[in-house]
Amino acid sequence: MNSYGNGKYGRSLQIIFRASLFLLLMGIWEILAATGLLNPFYSSQPSRILMDLPTFFKSGGLLKHTGVTLSEALWGLLFGTLAGIAAAFFLGLFDFVGKVIEPFITALYGIPKLALAPIFVLWFGLGIESKVILSGLLVFFLVFFSTFGGIKSVDRNILISVRLMGATRLQIIRKVILPSCVPWILAGVRGGLGASLIGAIVGEYMGASAGLGWVISSATSFFQVDRVMSCIFILFLIGILFNMGLKHLEKRLLRWRPPLDYSGTL
């Protein structure tokens, strides 16, 4: 069996290769900028970003703005996920209501949600609320459709067998439908992680007084590309962190699934 990936050395080897690839790309960027092939005024440069980050941190801005964006994204993720699950269960379990309302949701889904960002700022103000709502809305649709699909594909044989054991409707929902939707919910949340950050950042572009999106947009207008890149680097780290958190959660919640291993089959 081929053991890159899950063998004893596989894991550390993976990390070494990953880090080397990252450093290599940064190195290429650095050299291109140093030799003048890229103009660092527009493209910035890894060494400049590395110098800008401590400055940004010392000014107190880094933590403040990161904190604002993070809390917008996380609240959006939380509310969007809860609302998505609740709506999916409501529409999925009450067939009639589902048939009446589902087309509306599908139609709303067709609207590019980011187009709503300016009006949300108008409605909900320049503060964190408008961004949480935008971010939550993006997450909502992803989690809703995924969970709704999960509810519609619960194993019928299992449902019947649990019904025959005398389970009530509520017991069936709690003990069968909800747990069998967990992988579907997690798939929705996986998409929602990125979407929640997009919502927060785009919301900040439209009008805010804090947050990484606001810093990016104002630094761009002052041609401070290094600062812009610093913010993007922080967003990149946040993305990694979010994904690590979710992977950890998946590992815990989906222990019962046979591990996927394609080695030898592809």
Added chain:
Amino acid sequence: MPVINNVSFSVRPCEFVSIVGPSGCGKSTLLNIMSGLLKPQAGSVVLDGQVLDRITPRIGYISQSDTLLPWRTTLSNVELGMEVRRIPAAERREKALALIRQADLAGFEQVYPYQLSGGMRKRVDIIKVLAIEPEIIFMDEPFASLDVFTREMLQSYILSLWQDMRKTVLFITHDLTEAIMLSDRVLILTNRPARVKSEHVVTLPRPRSLAELRFDPAFIDLQRRVWDDLKDEVKNQRA
């Protein structure tokens, strides 16, 4: 055309009755009606003098498909039915562990279904139903999806379970040998619309051993007679 028509029979307490018929003749429909899952357009199911028109805890149902919850361990799958009946946790645990031990599954309590073999999964499926202590057990081709060796092991398991527990069993199968080996009585159904074509009482002595039964002249003779009955139905179905 009705799926089943004019099917009438009764089962005595602690009797093991098999229903055999050509595939697609309505065996499963019959069992679904008897368990309260489907309402018949006409006719009725009577249990102890009372018309049965809903799901009852007195009947346990073991189906052909895998109905273990994949996110539950063996132990908690066995506890599921008792959970539904709101039996206290400690009692639940104790009973489930005892059943798991009896079914020769000790050591697999904390394992998820995907980690079990097909035969083990079926045994968990069976004790999961036994755990809620039904008086009557319906089995709808429970071993249809298993390989021959596993099936034989499980047939012996069912035989010994029944000899110990003495429950009323209604067993649906299209496997004639299986039906005769396990049952007190075998009912043959016709093609759609299904009705009871004939009834064969199996007088082979108990306790039975599957290994010896296979070569028992009485068994072979009975098998031939039942097969003659069933043959016409299978032929008509092809025509």
